[in-house]
Amino acid sequence: MTLTVILVDCGLELIPKEIINNPAIQKSIKNRSYPLKLLDNALHHTSMGKLKNLTKRGRPDIVHACLLNALGSPLSKSGNLKLYMHTVNNKLYKINTEIKIARNYNRFKGLMAKLLIEGEIRTEDLLLISRIEKKLSELLKSISSEEIILFSSKGKLVKNHFELFDKNLTKNYVVILGCFQKGYFSDDISNLSNKIVSISRYHLDAWVALSKVIGYYEISNDIV
Numbered sequence: 001m002t003l004t005v006i007l008v009d010c011g012l013e014l015i016p017k018e019i020i021n022n023p024a025i026q027k028s029i030k031n032r033s034y035p036l037k038l039l040d041n042a043l044h045h046t047s048m049g050k051l052k053n054l055t056k057r058g059r060p061d062i063v064h065a066c067l068l069n070a071l072g073s074p075l076s077k078s079g080n081l082k083l084y085m086h087t088v089n090n091k092l093y094k095i096n097t098e099i100k101i102a103r104n105y106n107r108f109k110g111l112m113a114k115l116l117i118e119g120e121i122r123t124e125d126l127l128l129i130s131r132i133e134k135k136l137s138e139l140l141k142s143i144s145s146e147e148i149i150l151f152s153s154k155g156k157l158v159k160n161h162f163e164l165f166d167k168n169l170t171k172n173y174v175v176i177l178g179c180f181q182k183g184y185f186s187d188d189i190s191n192l193s194n195k196i197v198s199i200s201r202y203h204l205d206a207w208v209a210l211s212k213v214i215g216y217y218e219i220s221n222d223i224v
């Protein structure tokens, strides 16, 4: 039985057309290397003002922290994690949990830009990240799971793992977490499940919330 984690609204995109001609952006992309093709709030902040949905965009650093947390967990090492990434532009990707994500942020950005441009990351014999040509709702229908849980600080507070997951890997769960800095799920995403759960009285960073959810699942199922 598996825990399927879907990281939604990831701030992962190439520099959009609306701002590509901005002189500051042109200066930064002159050397044409992959990492510089990715929108990154830390570099492009001053040019991003006009973009819609701004608080969810240009944050590959949050995706990086989340992927390192999920893929380095005992859950992942035990083979019981399935991982998907959904971007602010509604692109969906499946991540093979055997991938070794670059620890170095710049190398990670290069990998993500390559993914967005080419649609997949592979070695000679292993597909590591692949594009899924489906909507989120269609993906959820295709996964056999007994429960879909959305995590949000606006949800019903649970205080321990018993309230969240059954013991002993008896059920398949899908958990959906926001991979963004501020704001809440759009209605389209909120409507994907009736079960919205909070795991803290506080607004947590995405990677902290993800780590806690995975930790609860590991404790429930004796994955150490």
Ligand SMILES: C[S@@+](CC[C@H](N)C(=O)[O-])C[C@H]1O[C@@H](n2cnc3c(N)ncnc32)[C@H](O)[C@@H]1O
Residues within 6 Å of the ligand: 151, 152, 153, 154, 176, 177, 178, 179, 180, 181, 182, 183, 184, 185, 197, 198, 199, 200, 201, 202, 203, 204, 205, 206, 207, 209, 210
């Ligand atoms: C930085 S938060 C987004 C900010 C938003 N104000 C919030 O607290 O949900 C990123 C993601 O972390 C998860 N998260 C943060 N705090 C949480 C909490 N107290 N309970 C459950 N999930 C939480 C949610 O999935 C959220 O979309």
